[in-house]
Amino acid sequence: MSWDCISAWIEHHPGLASWVQALGSIAALGLAVWIPASQRRYEFRRNAAQERDRSVGYATRLFLMIKELETAILAINDRYQLGTSSVDLQIAVVLERLLDRFHDGFRDDLDAERIILTMDFRSLLTDLITVLRADLGFPGKDHRDGQVSEFKQLFEPMLDNAAALLVAAKEAQQTTH
Template identity: 35%
Template sequence: MDWRVQMRRSSFFAICCMWGVLIIAPALWLLIGAMVEWGVSSQSIAAWVQAIGSVGAILCAVFIANAQHGREQVEIKRQSYQRDVGLATRLRFVAFQLVVAVHDLVQQLNKGVDLPENVSIGYESVLARLNQNFDDDLSVERIEIAMKVRYDLGIIVRVLCDKGSTPEYLMRTIRDMKVQLESHLKQAENHLESVSGQVNEERT
């Protein structure tokens, strides 16, 4: 939890306690004095004081319980935000890696460089990572971006593994997928910026 948030909550609690002391204590003192002036017996005064103290204790317990519940909810929300930022950062990083890798692949194809037979292995490992890292994600936006990246990456893996692909078809497909992945990278960056902005708003 951010220290500024803690300070604000601590200050609010201290102010409430201070007003409680400044208002309740004098009021209780005046009430006891008035009861003495009215001739109320000491046993009745003690009973009244005990009753007021019991009500005060109940109110304090309710206040403390509500404050504790509020802190727990804030902590849960903070952890959820942190998880969102982590997953959004990971998705953006994977998309960026793929864009760079596909860009290098296009450069190699433009130069007529013969691709190694195992060139698809690196892309297959990234595809496996995508399938594992975002299966339990609850963000609809991230799931949508990840599914698009998976789909385009799957096409790249298929054409790289297909020995019957002509150089022209391979080049055209890889270039098309590069454009698509660049679009997905932009979406991932915008999503990360949006999630990070929510975290910053929560801290302030």
């Protein structure tokens, strides 16, 4: 089939060019609508996946920081049992660094449950630092033991809540992947 044959066929059908142009315009409009809609769906799915991954990251970080606080509280308890409270200042400095990391690590978190848990955690950590710094010259071992056991009791439900948030975030991530 040569170009002359095609040209002759088009010339014998004078309205064909306008129909081809109309169909091309309709196809172009369809593509103009379909492409942005497809991109929006893709962006929505990608953003949702990123949000789930971010949620798992925040939950994991929260759980590990609370676990780190648990280790510090147990170390404080062990040192009080041994009667060596001279390292309270060092533990307070470590806890202050943990508090700083905590402030930096959760500044952008928007999950309501984690925000409540982080506020409780910050409050507990700040109170514990205050007690450690105040008790440096305080000789009452029973008083300190009582305060440390109170912190342990306040801390245990926090760890359970953080673990539950981590499990829920991981389940949400796995069900959508």
